[in-house]
Amino acid sequence: MTAPTDRAAILIEALPYIRRFHGATVVVKYGGNALAGSEVASFAEDVVLLHSVGIKPVVVHGGGPQIGELLDRLGMQSEFRDGLRVTDAETLDVARMVLVGKVNRDIVSAMNVHGPIAVGLSGEDAKLITAAPHSVELGFVGTVLAVDPSILRRLLAEDLVPVVATIGADETGQAYNINADTVAGAIAASLDAEKLVFLSDVEGVREDPSDASSCIRRLSADRLAELLESGRAAGGMIPKAEACVRAVRAGVRRAHILDGRIEHAILLELFTDGGIGTMVMP
Amino acid sequence: MTAPTDRAAILIEALPYIRRFHGATVVVKYGGNALAGSEVASFAEDVVLLHSVGIKPVVVHGGGPQIGELLDRLGMQSEFRDGLRVTDAETLDVARMVLVGKVNRDIVSAMNVHGPIAVGLSGEDAKLITAAPHSVELGFVGTVLAVDPSILRRLLAEDLVPVVATIGADETGQAYNINADTVAGAIAASLDAEKLVFLSDVEGVREDPSDASSCIRRLSADRLAELLESGRAAGGMIPKAEACVRAVRAGVRRAHILDGRIEHAILLELFTDGGIGTMVMP
């Protein structure tokens, strides 16, 4: 057990950070890979902690693996192009049910065990996300045309934590499934957020994609853009890195890519001198 | 086409009602039977009309048929006891996905075509509905233990229309599926609503259940309670009638059971001298 002096020391180290981030909006992208029960509970506890010390968190989540699972159970097969699932009306229905009716619910419930603070949203609510089709071939896969953060601001002003499922709708009400990393970045920019945090399953951005020890602790948005152009980011890191670049260029103070496998990674990043993962600055 | 004089006459007949209900909270239960696409659009248009003239609607919906359909597709079979579906964890997951991720979404989208005004909620959001198990044998079928209408009041104060899927959660975060008629009544009571409106598929409460021409136009909550005790209400009418009795006794000014098959039934009930269906008064 930690000695009283050490306990006090840790609380006191956290002080300037707690003060600095008081009232700050922090958008957290929570990945679909990390949604086993106990992890959701741990993640929810962290978000509740941020909220309880005056930070205004906004959670954005995907759910690719969970969508695939239900499609399998329904015997529906998907075609993929460039790594994106071709989405017809029926597939979209399944994706929406899973994202809004299952993943979103699991996160909201895990947080509300601590008090009435989380509210689940889809991008369709109060026209939060206006979507456009990504490309004709992909069907109802969408891109972000516009974000209207009014409903988020209203909920944040009421001291609630919005949890956003990344379904958007176009002007006719047609729904689209959108990449959650992209949505997280767009929401952070629309809210002029202090921080955008990605909880990924790697330790951060690597100088050399094949070398786990080459993780970069801090870099500028311009430098990250160069890395992207030089093709040195791969797979799921690409949309995260792109979202970081865009968000920081749009005014978000700091973007972070953290290793979500480390328990309480957000707390350690925000409240200790060390920090963890990769930080992207203007 | 209606003549100018008649047009003016209808607008003017509507005037005292529009004035009387300005700012009034009206809880509308929208049934799962009436969820084909065009009907949702028509229903959504009516709610948007109420909203645009200053009424504060709250929509509560079920979705039994849609849940049954997905269970069928997944090859999951349900046992029924006293007309209620025995609900294990997996069935609950399906029910929640359908209610929150499909039915709720369809209603919200249909309304938001008219502007950014609808926000979908589950009873789990911000601890809106605290549930308790209905009985041990039924598994995760719940009853309403408490309603905390804070999130509804906040959204109404922001001029938004809450659309509520009737999933509740207990203190540990465990979800339950709850009868939507019951939830509608409890929400109306918790909001001290002006009106509680059920859109059903019959013309109203009948003096003689087997005689469609015996529809009662207005009766007191006490008289309706007597009808219930005498066994003269049947099937799906029972939870609606019970909810009407409880809501009116708890302070709701008027409860209505309307024939949702008549297009724009709500508008005709609220804004014309005639009214339609059955009205329950204190």
Place this chain on the structure above:
Amino acid sequence: MTAPTDRAAILIEALPYIRRFHGATVVVKYGGNALAGSEVASFAEDVVLLHSVGIKPVVVHGGGPQIGELLDRLGMQSEFRDGLRVTDAETLDVARMVLVGKVNRDIVSAMNVHGPIAVGLSGEDAKLITAAPHSVELGFVGTVLAVDPSILRRLLAEDLVPVVATIGADETGQAYNINADTVAGAIAASLDAEKLVFLSDVEGVREDPSDASSCIRRLSADRLAELLESGRAAGGMIPKAEACVRAVRAGVRRAHILDGRIEHAILLELFTDGGIGTMVMP
């Protein structure tokens, strides 16, 4: 009697208009010719309807015929120059009594039968209208030097309907009688109103003044200015047309000249697809 379906259709046609004009300021000039008792009641009902659906009406009225009548009874004779009554101190006293103490009162009373919503004002109240003499020969006939809409904004913010008699005062407190059409336009501009509506006794602006069938349904402020310059507007239409041009150029979205002899002309103009009379646009 209109069928339920038609009733619903009319309510639904009105919906987008009611929504669009919610919260909008609409300045209505009500003419002195139309002040017989039953007409005032009908006009008042229309304004109360606008108010009850969230529109913010401001009524401006004149009262030339009524002034003439009292002058006659008092045996006071007036000289006219260019169609304007030469107004000495005693005549002004009579005009003020009639406008503020009779016409204004009749309109306010007719509205307040429906609830405590109308408040009568003279341009002297809270320095609403600062006047200057129109010309030396005309005595206390004034022009509008400045409008301070503070008192109007305060009353509108309290959900009240200001009814304005068009007496103004200069810095020394000296009162002047001002043309009501001109005042209506100046007030609409000062409030950045959505609409300025003149209730006249013709069907609208005519392409050919002598041809009642040449009524123009919509035209631009510039086109209307041309018509004025070319001398194709006559008599009482001139100050109305001039006020429309000035108001639209000053930012008022739409100005209308309607035929006040059609019952409920305002309702039909605002809430039906057809519209009536002449609409002036930027």
Place this chain on the structure above:
Amino acid sequence: MTAPTDRAAILIEALPYIRRFHGATVVVKYGGNALAGSEVASFAEDVVLLHSVGIKPVVVHGGGPQIGELLDRLGMQSEFRDGLRVTDAETLDVARMVLVGKVNRDIVSAMNVHGPIAVGLSGEDAKLITAAPHSVELGFVGTVLAVDPSILRRLLAEDLVPVVATIGADETGQAYNINADTVAGAIAASLDAEKLVFLSDVEGVREDPSDASSCIRRLSADRLAELLESGRAAGGMIPKAEACVRAVRAGVRRAHILDGRIEHAILLELFTDGGIGTMVMP
């Protein structure tokens, strides 16, 4: 000229009174007898002074002599019963024009020379005064059935000075002419005013009506009621004295009957140790 020390002394004597009455509502009844031009200007200046040091004045006025004058000019003859003018519809019209359109205007204008602070009201505005007939024989002479001070509170909250003409209306909108002393008392009671001040043309209430030197400086409402019952008040003093008794019994802290012929009588009463006239206390 007063010496600096004396000037300072007077300012300092006024200090505790200015502080005590800051924010206090003071209802002032201004009589029709005192409405010659220069007197109105002097009265208006006094009210503006009260307003400028944070007092919230409400002015109530009559105008009997002015009404009589216009009736004479129109050749209309009046019958009197118990000192009250029998008022038919035409007489009422004249009374209303004079009170609302002339006397009220003169007072408002005189105040607004000093800034945009006065707003004229009739008891018909926003249902300020609900009237009932005084008696069948007297026609449209009214009594006060109810006062709804909402519009007064709104204007006072906006730092404006309401000037009230004592016309009231019944539920059908029918207007009545009401004794101004009675209205002043009812308004003071409805506003829970600090003071009710009558500016009369005598030096105050007399112990002996025929002895000008028997003026009573201060007495209780009960004592004044006794004087009234014993018949020792006469003529115009009766409604004033009755209004004082009723207002003080309804919670008004102090009622005053001052000699309005003394210039700046209100200032001397409120801001100097001496006071003048008769003060009625609980």
Place this chain on the structure above:
Amino acid sequence: MTAPTDRAAILIEALPYIRRFHGATVVVKYGGNALAGSEVASFAEDVVLLHSVGIKPVVVHGGGPQIGELLDRLGMQSEFRDGLRVTDAETLDVARMVLVGKVNRDIVSAMNVHGPIAVGLSGEDAKLITAAPHSVELGFVGTVLAVDPSILRRLLAEDLVPVVATIGADETGQAYNINADTVAGAIAASLDAEKLVFLSDVEGVREDPSDASSCIRRLSADRLAELLESGRAAGGMIPKAEACVRAVRAGVRRAHILDGRIEHAILLELFTDGGIGTMVMP
């Protein structure tokens, strides 16, 4: 150095406490014995930490030793009766200069190094503390007659931390020096505080005054009152214990007597499961 897991664990242990005390008023009595420079800095840091996580601290301090020191330097001798210093006008002047002009300043300055958050107050400011003489013999030693917490509430509402020197004044403006423990209790009661915390130089209330190991961890106000009556509290513990009893009985939720010699004692008491010192409950 503490491991990441332990760091996270400590932050997470603190979570429910930080949430529970968010917005709570905590009155802290800081003793004169503990005013050496480094201790003030450490104490100030603790208070700033409480403030930064949303707690509303109010600091109350004495300064007996510092007063004695300046009296010595000035060659002024004091007589003591029942442990209280007989205080003539000159002694009071010295006490006030030391408390308000030195001790209060040192605490305020130490806090404001962290930001513009502390504001020094004397009980004379805005009539915070109305005092009465303690007894004739003691001169200007006062007791608390009344606390008007308005100024404290205003500063707390502005997110500032009041630091109160315990000088009070009577209605004539005459100042008195008052025991700081008593003032702290009275202020906590007047603010309906969540907690009253005494930082003393012993480990807490002892069952047996002579036995340091008999410290009581938690007891009721009634039990503490019994201990006081039985004479088992001694010296400086008496006013602290009395203040605890009175404050808890007046509605303060918890009163604590902590050992101020332990660094960061407040943090450990508030934010860890263990707690330290003696807690007094209703």
Place this chain on the structure above:
Amino acid sequence: MTAPTDRAAILIEALPYIRRFHGATVVVKYGGNALAGSEVASFAEDVVLLHSVGIKPVVVHGGGPQIGELLDRLGMQSEFRDGLRVTDAETLDVARMVLVGKVNRDIVSAMNVHGPIAVGLSGEDAKLITAAPHSVELGFVGTVLAVDPSILRRLLAEDLVPVVATIGADETGQAYNINADTVAGAIAASLDAEKLVFLSDVEGVREDPSDASSCIRRLSADRLAELLESGRAAGGMIPKAEACVRAVRAGVRRAHILDGRIEHAILLELFTDGGIGTMVMP
């Protein structure tokens, strides 16, 4: 005794000034020379009068003579350079105790006899005054680096009167003693004050320093700057004159140097046509 007419005349002369200065911020520098008991009471009464008629006074004071007195009693000797006292840590401690703990208290107490309106502040409170060393040789004598008027604005918004002792602190919390004339000017500029008033012990700025009859009634800031450059101001007048020039150039409407020996000098300056002393304009 002054006659009623004269009393009324004086009140009425004061009217336009009271109205003009309503809500205006007036910074008053009160000198250390004028701190004998009865004078403080008279000064306090004047400030309370200003406050009671809606002016927002801010009092700034020094206390040189009182500091010297306590240093003498403590046997501490001071060295002076260019008229400024070399201030070591111990001297600073004494200065701070005297200014904050004695002079400030005396002024606050004298005002609060009239009601809970004065709040004493040091420049250290809420970082009101950030100081820098004046010069190395003078030790803890400071100059004004920055003024953060937030705490003053907050107290003024709450209708309180701040009384400021002119101690400032640098970023490390180190305190400095600063010339009160300079601080008064800097505070007036930071508050965009209507007026800056110095109560001195001469009749005003002289054209010829040696000729008391050459007092200048009004001059521009530029003209005063010329007088300063030409060396025609002497002694304590220099910092006052410099502060006037700087404040007026920074936007303060008027600066005044009055003879504080005339009783109620502020009242006579503000509220009478004559005015007294020297007025500095842009």
